[in-house]
Each structure stands twice: as C-alpha cells, then as structure tokens.
Amino acid sequence: MKIKELFNQGRPVFSCEVFPPKKTAPVDSIYKTLDGLKDIKPDFISVTFGAGGSQVNQSTREIASIIQNKYGIPAMAHLTCVNATRGEVTALLAGLKEEGVENVLALRGDRNPDLPPKTDFLHADELVSFILRRGDFGVSAACYPEGHPESPDMLHDIRYLKQKVDAGAEHLVSQLFFDNEDFFRFVERCRIAGIDVPIEAGIMPVLNRGSIERMVSLCGASIPRKLSRLLAKYGDHPEALRQAGLAYAVEQISDLIAGGVDGIHLYTMNNPAVARHISDSISSIRAL
Ligand code: FAD
Numbered sequence: 001m002k003i004k005e006l007f008n009q010g011r012p013v014f015s016c017e018v019f020p021p022k023k024t025a026p027v028d029s030i031y032k033t034l035d036g037l038k039d040i041k042p043d044f045i046s047v048t049f050g051a052g053g054s055q056v057n058q059s060t061r062e063i064a065s066i067i068q069n070k071y072g073i074p075a076m077a078h079l080t081c082v083n084a085t086r087g088e089v090t091a092l093l094a095g096l097k098e099e100g101v102e103n104v105l106a107l108r109g110d111r112n113p114d115l116p117p118k119t120d121f122l123h124a125d126e127l128v129s130f131i132l133r134r135g136d137f138g139v140s141a142a143c144y145p146e147g148h149p150e151s152p153d154m155l156h157d158i159r160y161l162k163q164k165v166d167a168g169a170e171h172l173v174s175q176l177f178f179d180n181e182d183f184f185r186f187v188e189r190c191r192i193a194g195i196d197v198p199i200e201a202g203i204m205p206v207l208n209r210g211s212i213e214r215m216v217s218l219c220g221a222s223i224p225r226k227l228s229r230l231l232a233k234y235g236d237h238p239e240a241l242r243q244a245g246l247a248y249a250v251e252q253i254s255d256l257i258a259g260g261v262d263g264i265h266l267y268t269m270n271n272p273a274v275a276r277h278i279s280d281s282i283s284s285i286r287a288l
Contacts, residue, residue, distance in 0.1 A: 001074045001102070002102060002103060002138035002170070003044055003074065003076060003103045003138050003140055003170070003171050004138055004170040004171050004197070004198070006043045006044065006074070006263075007171070007198040007262060007263070011286070011287065011288060012257050012261055012262060012263050012264060012286065013043045013044075013198070013200060013262065013263030013264070014042055014043055014263065014264050014266070014279070014286055015042050015043050015044045015045065015046065015076075015200065015263060015264070015265045015266070016037050016040075016042045016045050016046070016265070016266045016268045016275055017045070017046045017047075017048065017265060017266065017267050017268060018030065018033055018034070018037070018045060018046070018047055018048070018063065018268055018270050019047070019048040019269075019270060020047065020048070020050070020059035020060055020062075020063055021059070021270075027059050027062055027063065030063050030066065030270075031066075032272070033268070033270045033271075033272055034066065034067060034071055035272070036272020036273065036275065036276060037268065037272050037275055038071050038073065039272075039276065040272075040275055040276050040279035040280075042073060042266075043074070043263075044073060044074040044075065044076055044103070045067045045071075045073055045074075045075055045076070046075070046076040046077070046078060046105055046173070046265070047060050047063045047064045047067070047075065047076070047077055047078060048060070048078045049077070049078040049079055049080050049107070049109075060077050060078065060079075061077065061092070061095045061096060061099060061101070063075075064076070064077040064096065064099065064101045065099035065100070065101060068099065068100055068101050068102075069099065069100060074102070074103065075101050075103065076101075076103040076104065076105055076138075076140060077096055077101050077103070077104055077105070078104075078105040078107060079092060079093075079104050079105065079106060079107065079127070079131075080107045080108065080109025081106075081107070081108060081109065081120070081121035081124070081126070081127040081130075082108050082109035082110070082111055082112075082117075082118070082121070083109065083112065083115050083117075083118055084118060084120065084121065085118055085120045086120045086121075086130065089120075089121075089127070089130060089131075089134075090134060093131060093134050093135060093137070096137075097135055102136070102137060102138055103137065103138040103139075103140065104131055104137050104138070104139055104140070105140045105141065105142065105173065106124050106127040106128045106131055106139050106140070106141055106164075106169065107124055107127070107141070107142055108121070108122075108123050108124040108127070123160070124141055124142070124164055125160070125163045125164045125166075125167040126167075128141060128164055128167040128168050128169050129167045129168060132167075132168045138170055138171070139168055139169050139170060140169060140170065140171040140172065140173060141161075141164045141165070141169035141171075141172055141173075142172070142173055142174075142175065143161055143172040143173070143174050143175070143186075143190075143199065144157060144174065144175045144186075144220075145174050145175065145177045145182045145183045145185075145186040145201075146175070146177060146182050146186075146220060146221055146222060147220070148175075148220075149219065149220035154186075154189065158189055158190060158193050158195070159193070161190065161193075161195060162193050162194060162195050165195050165196075165197055169197065170197055171197055171198050171199075171200070172195075172197060172198070172199045172200065173200045173202055173265045174186075174199065174200060174201050174202040174265070175202055175219055175221065176202045176203065176204040176215070176219065176221055176267060177201075177202070177221050178206075178221065178222070178223060178224055178227050178248075178252070179222070179224040180252055180255050180256055180259065182222075183201055183256065183261075184259055187199055187261075198262035198263060199261075199262055199263075200261075200262060200263035200264065200265040201253075201256050201261050201263070201264055201265065202265045202267060203249055203252060203253060203256075203264055203265070203266055203267065204249075204267040204269075205245050205246055205248075205249040205266075205267075205274055205278065206227065206230070206231070206241070206244075206245035206248060206249070207241065207242050207245050207246075207269075207271075207274065208238070208241070209231050209235035209236075209241065212231070226248075227248060230244045230245070230248065246274065246277055246278065246281075249278055250278055250281040250282060253278065253282055253285070254282060254285050257282070257285050257286070257288065266278060
C-alpha cells in the first residue's frame, strides 16, 4: 500500500520511526521494538538510513522488509543520496522492490566532511524524480517547520520544498519541533505556496536532557520556554523528566489533532514502551 492512500481514512494518520540497531547489535534485536509497536497499530513504520556504510543501509532494507512482510505493516524506507551514485541508488531501489517495500522517504542527507563528496544528486528533489523514473514507488520527503538549518530563510525553504513536491513527493514528514504554533504557521505557508500533499508532524518525546540538547543543536529546532522550564526543573531527575516529557508530547499531539493535522509521525527511538504510553494516552483522540 502506498502511504498517500492512508490519508483517505478520515482520521489523522499515526506512524512511527525506528532506526537500525547499532553495528555491534544483531539486526534481530529490532524484533523487540517491532513486537511492541505492532500492538499500537501504527498506520506505517519508517526505517532510517545511515549516512554512510553499506552495513547499516543493508539493515534499512532488511528491517523494512521485516515490517512489511512479517508484521504486515506498510514500511517506508529512508534513503539518502548525498553519498551515493546513481548506480548505488538504483541497486538500493532494486533491493527494496525485491522485498516488496513500496514506499521511500527521499532525502539528501547531511554532508559528511570525512567522506569524499559525490555529485550525482545535489538535492532531494533530484532523488525524488530519479526514484519515480526507476519504478512504482510511493515517494515521501522531509520538511522543516522552523526552516532547514542551511536555508537563508523560510521563503527559500518553502520554494525548494515545493520543488520536491512538484518532482513527485506525495507526502511530507516534518522535522521534530516543540512549539505547535511553528508547525501550524508552516503548514499555512505551505498551503499558500500550493503545497497540497499531506504533512505529518514529527514528534519526539523528551526523555533525556543531554540527548534532546544534542538533537536540537544538530537540527536547529528551538526549545520554547515551557519546555526549557521542564528541562531546568527535571533535567537531573530522569524519572520526573520522563513523566514530564511524555505529558508534553501527549499535549502537543492532542493539540495538533484538534488543529486538524494530517498525521503524527512519532520518533520512537526504538522505545516501544514510550510509543505505547503515548498511543494509549491519545487512543480516543486518535480515533476521531
Ligand atoms: P533537501 O530537500 O535537499 O534540502 C536541503 C537544503 O537545501 C535545504 O536548506 C533546502 O532549502 C535546500 N534545497 C533543497 N532543494 C534545493 C535546490 N534544488 N537548490 C538549492 N537548494 C535546495 N538523515 C539521514 O542521514 N538518515 C535518515 O534516515 C534521515 N531521516 C530523516 C527523516 C526526517 C523526517 C527528516 C526531517 C530528516 C531526516 N534526516 C535523515 C536528516 C536529513 O537528511 C537532513 O535534514 C538533510 O540536511 C536534508 O535532507 P533533505 O532531504 O531535507 O534535503
């Protein structure tokens, strides 16, 4: 099933993201995560893609196949192109096709100064067109409610986002954000710009001060005062921060759904207990 078809159900889509286990862990350790996620019935599960290293990227294919074929849940494989040639992308797509994985999140990826640059694809819009020429995939793309860190301003970012959609991206997943007003404003600007595909809100529950600060410094998301108060008060008390962070994520999601969001994409960090807590807390809201 193509992801875009999931948006015809008259309720917000609820999806989850997982990442391949570290190289030192067997790929089988993903089963524990997926067993937990299966119970909360996500509409689809996406699998991230390592910026470099064929071992990790082989895992993306393998895990997407497990989700799709063993669990019967539509899978979306992330695919980055910044360090790939056309030949390598063609081989990755053939592998996904072989496994029956029909959906790809087409990404440029972050440039890695330690890897020799490849120039077959400069931006994600080129990857979107390339994938669509290679076969019958549902193609999604990333978007940034607070702007991509490399963008000079939101105007440029939305102009390039429109290019990705015009190239054939049928669905967008947002970067994490903590202030819903940023997301609502962004969606409004997208609609004015003629971007009319479903836009899922990316939600990352705050469970640990260090990891959220690292994540925010990498992706450029801002921390609103309400959240920084929680981090200041509970940051050194892991259990208290976990409770406060989960409550924050649940409040964010219920407000987004009340505001008519197309879907929620939960960054699960391979933690099914967290995903289950959130899913249980919004069970009636999700069904509306
Ligand atoms: P692009 O769409 O190419 O945009 C990158 C920058 O270039 C932006 O500033 C944009 O405005 C600008 N731009 C876009 N098109 C053009 C153009 N034609 N000409 C000039 N400028 C242009 N990274 C991973 O390594 N693995 C993952 O699995 C992964 N999953 C992600 C999932 C989501 C939902 C999100 C939001 C991000 C994910 N990332 C992942 C991170 C992503 O790779 C980085 O944010 C990367 O820096 C940008 O990728 P992109 O596809 O958005 O790039």
